[in-house]
Amino acid sequence: MPELAEVEVVRRNLERWWVGRRASKVCVFDDALLEQGDADELREAMGSRLDDASRRGKYLIGRFATAQSVVFHFRMTGKIIRCDDAQPKYARLAWRIDDVGWLVFKDQRRLGVVEVFADERNLRNYEPLRRMGPEPEDVTVDHLRGACSDRRMLKTALLDQSIVAGVGNIAVSELFWRLRFTPEVKCGQLTDEDLARLIAEMPTYFDEIIDKSMGDEVMYVDEAELDNIFSVYRRAGQACPRCETVIEKKRVGGRSTYFCPRCQGE
DNA sequence: TAGTCTGTTAGACA
DNA sequence: CTGTCTAACAGACT
Numbered sequence: 001m002p003e004l005a006e007v008e009v010v011r012r013n014l015e016r017w018w019v020g021r022r023a024s025k026v027c028v029f030d031d032a033l034l035e036q037g038d039a040d041e042l043r044e045a046m047g048s049r050l051d052d053a054s055r056r057g058k059y060l061i062g063r064f065a066t067a068q069s070v071v072f073h074f075r076m077t078g079k080i081i082r083c084d085d086a087q088p089k090y091a092r093l094a095w096r097i098d099d100v101g102w103l104v105f106k107d108q109r110r111l112g113v114v115e116v117f118a119d120e121r122n123l124r125n126y127e128p129l130r131r132m133g134p135e136p137e138d139v140t141v142d143h144l145r146g147a148c149s150d151r152r153m154l155k156t157a158l159l160d161q162s163i164v165a166g167v168g169n170i171a172v173s174e175l176f177w178r179l180r181f182t183p184e185v186k187c188g189q190l191t192d193e194d195l196a197r198l199i200a201e202m203p204t205y206f207d208e209i210i211d212k213s214m215g216d217e218v219m220y221v222d223e224a225e226l227d228n229i230f231s232v233y234r235r236a237g238q239a240c241p242r243c244e245t246v247i248e249k250k251r252v253g254g255r256s257t258y259f260c261p262r263c264q265g266e
Numbered sequence: 267t268a269g270t271c272t273g274t275t276a277g278a279c280a
Numbered sequence: 281c282t283g284t285c286t287a288a289c290a291g292a293c294t
C-alpha cells in the first residue's frame with residue numbers, strides 16, 4: 001500500500017501519540033508478522049520508552065530506551081491507526097498508550113512485517129535498509145545517471161528502492177504526468193535537464209501528498225474513491241486536469257500506469 | 267470465475 | 281551481466 005508519503009503521515013502521527021511514552025500493554029494477534037525477533041522481544045521493546053520515530057523509504061523505524069529498535073513495513077494494505085478498540089477488523093498487533101488510546105497495526109492482506117532488533121548495529125545490518133538508495137531529496141543527476149542504464153525504463157528504475165527510496169507506483173504516474181514524461185520513456189532518452197526537473201519535483205510531490213493525507217487515519221485511494229487526491233492515478237476515462245483529454249491506463253513494467261496521451265505524448 | 271490491487275522478491279527467460 | 285516478466289505472498293472486492 002503505502003508509499004513514502006503515507007508512511008511519513010504515520011510517522012508524524014506516532015510522533016504525536018507515542019514518542020516519549022511507553023506501551024502499558026502489547027497484544028500480538030498474529031505473530032506471523034514478525035520475521036526478525038519474536039513476540040517477547042517486541043513486548044520488551046514496546047514496554048519501554050519510544051525515543052524516536054523515523055522513516056527510511058517506505059520503512060518506519062522506532063528506537064526504544066532499551067536500545068532495541070522496531071521496523072514496520074506496511075506492504076500493500078498495512079497501516080497504524082489510533083482507536084479506542086484494541087482489536088478492530090484486520091488488527092494484527094495493538095499496544096496501549098495511556099491517555100492516548102490503542103495504537104493498532106491493521107493489515108487486511110497480511111503482507112506487512114514488523115522486525116525487532118536488539119541494538120543499532122543489528123538494525124543497520126538489516127538487508128533492506130542496507131540496500132536502500134538515497135531519499136528523494138538527496139538524489140543527484142549523477143547518481144541517477146550512474147544507477148540507470150540508458151535502455152532501462154525510467155519507471156522501473158524509480159520503483160527500484162536501491163536507486164531512490166520511497167517511490168511507489170502511484171508516485172510514478174503522478175510525477176510523469178507533472179513532468180509530461182511519456183510512460184515508457186527510457187533513461188537514455190532523458191537529458192540531464194529532464195532528470196534535474198524530476199529530482200526537483202519528487203520532494204515537492206511528496207510534500208503535497210503528505211499535506212493532503214495528514215490525519216489520524218491515512219485513507220488509501222481504494223478506500224476513498226470519491227476523494228481521490230491524485231491527478232491521474234485511478235482516473236482512467238476522466239478528463240486530464242490540464243488539457244481535458246481522456247486519461248488512459250496501460251501496463252508498464254508490469255504495473256498499472258495512468259497518463260494523458262496528449263500531455264505525455266512522444 | 268477471472269482480474270485487480272499504493273510492495274517486495276525469487277526464478278525464468280531473452 | 282542486464283533487464284523484464286511472472287508468480288508468490290493473502291485477502292477482499294468487482
